[in-house]
Every structure is written in structure tokens, then in C-alpha cells.
Amino acid sequence: MIKKQTAKILAFRYKILALILVILAGGLVLLPKYQKNEGIKPEQLLANAISLERYIATDQIAHKLINQDPSFILVDVREEASFKKYSLPNAINIPLKKILDAESGAFLNQNQFDVVFFSNDNFEADQAWMLCNRLDYKNLRVLKGGINSWFKTIINPPKPTEDMPEEAHNLYTARKAASMFFGVAYPDQVQTDPLEKTQTAPKQIITVKKKKKAAEGGC
């Protein structure tokens, strides 16, 4: 009798459990669906967009290029025609139109290298950065001021006047050296003949000394 009673209760319990399961599963079907965003949330994107961390100065890029730093790739987001006319050394060309293509993804969506976007100024590069950041790609940077700034600061640095502080002069020297690395010639840095003449004279003396030394060694 008691057994039958428990069996009944058990059966009732199972029915309740089955009902709960059906209600929960049905709830999933009936719940209003919402579109889920791929990538990061709008709040996060805004926080990233406000932050100036993404900008990298032309001086830093010049330093990295001169030291042959292998940790970054330069991505030119301008049109192909402009890229062919002039671009930074070792840059690859991914025009803004093609930024979402599958083949671009291989360069942009990786965490091996820093990706540095640049365009003529930083507007297009910022757009590219925004798209890629939205897709949650990592290690994205933007060249501050783009190629215009590159020309103004590295290729053709403004010469400081004499009353400017020492830092300005040091910066000018560094930038001048960098621009020489990238192929700019300065008249005052071109070596002249008199230097060579002074070099040849001591060489002759050395050869004479060497002969004497050879004789001494024989003894």
C-alpha cells in the first residue's frame, strides 16, 4: 500500500519535472529574439574611439623602420594609384574599399604583428581602424597625421631658429638623420674632396712605417 502511494507521488513528481522541462524549452522558442552584434559592443567601441592610444607618431615609425623592427606591418589604406606613386618603405596596400575582404583579413586579423594604418592624413586610416576595431581585431595603430605629417616631420623637417630650445635642435638633428636614411640629400652633408686628400697623405706614411716594422720583425 505504502509502495503504491510512493509510486504515485514519484510519478506525479516526474510529470512536474517533465512539465518544467517543456516550459523552459518552450520559453526559449517564445522569447523575443534580438539581433546579436558580432565583434565588440558599442560602448567599448566608443571608449576605444575616444582614446588616443591608437596613434603612433611619425618619429616612432621612422625609428622602427631604421632599426628594421620586424614587429609591425605598415598598411596603406589609400587607392592603389596613390600607393604606387609614393608610400612608406615596406608598406602593403589595402585600399579602404577592400578592408573587409577575406585576403585582407590575413594581414589585419592576427596577433603576431602590430598593424599601423596610414593614409594621406589620418582620416581614412581612422576609418579603417574603426572598422577593424569593431570586428575585434587586435594590435591596431594609426599613423598620426599620415603621409602629410611624414613629409612635414621626417622627409622635410623644419629647421629650428637659433633662439629655440636645445630639444628642438636635437629633434631636428634626429629627423635630419632619419630623412637621410630615407634618401634625402643635404648640401652641407655632402663630403668634399679636401677630406679625401688629407686621408691619402697619412696612408703613405703608414706604408713606410710598415716596411720598417717588417725589418724589425726579422731580427
Place this chain on the structure above:
Amino acid sequence: MGPLIPNHLIPIEWNSIIAIIIGIAFGFVLEASGFSSSRKLAGVFYGYDFAVLKVFFTAAIVSVIGLYYMDYLGYLDITQLYVHPTYLWAAIIGGVIMGVGFVAGGFCPGTSLCAVAIGKLDAWVYVGGILLGIFMFSELFNVIEPIYDGYFLGNITLIDSFDWNPYWFIFIFSIIAIVAFAVADMVRKKVKKVFY
């Protein structure tokens, strides 16, 4: 926010430790609910005990409903969960072999180790068979390799490959489960009871 480890809410170093803790708990529950008896598992095929069917079906449904609710509420990103890759024919052939072993031996690999732990002799033989099988597989690997690596379909799920609505699928799946439980109960009442 979730899954916890891929999103670095728990450091990745804890992975194995958590796995060991879950494994011990799983083994304990298996043993405590009598799954280390081969008669209990064989009961599914002879129709006198459907505990195994009920337990694993319930586990699957409860977890899938819970996961989808957590996904809906934003606690978990279901696309980040690991999906085991599908090698179609390897899975079919392996499934058949495992099924035959399941019926013949009355253990699944997990419960056989539980039974070894409590000293059941048939489980020792069964685990010996597993090791023999591993040895044979390794020796014949060159012959089997095209099947083992072939027919690769990627990390797919039923929902991807048939383009089903996951919510309806879960709903229908839970109805099927409840019907299966009811039918199993009816079968069990008709079959002669076995005491073990």
C-alpha cells in the same frame, strides 16, 4: 562574458585543475548512482533498466537549455564554445565499434574505469580490451589513416549543417526526450524485473 577560460576570467593554468575536479566529481556520481555495474548499462538493451538513457538524455537537455538561456541573457557567447570536429566516416565506424563494445561489455569507457576502481573483475577485462584496441589501432594506423583524417567536415553542429532554428530544435528535442522516458518506463514495467 563567458566562457570563463577563453575570455581569461579564469587563468588558463586552472584548466587542468578544474578538469581534474570535475572528473573526480563525475566519477563519484557515476559510482554513487550505480553506473559501475555492467548490468545497469546492459539493462538499457534488455529493457529492465533505463537509468542510463534517462541520465544522459536529461543531462544533455538540461545543459543545452541552460546554455541557451545564458546565451540569451548575455552571460555566455555560444559561438565561442568548443565544437568537436567531425570526421564523418571515422565517427560512424568508431561509433559502431564502441556500440558493439558497449552492449557486449556492459560498460562505457568512463564507467569501466569507475568499476576498475571498485575492483570489478569484468571491468579489468574490459579495460584490458580497451588497451588492446588502442594497441591494434596504433599498429594499424597507417592503414586506417585515410579514414581517420578523411571526410573532414569541420567543427559543425546539426544546427549549422541543416540550418535549423536552435530554439525549435531544443524544444522538439526535449519533447522527444520526455516521450522516450515515458516509453522507456512502459517497456520497463512490461519486462520481467531483474535484481542485481
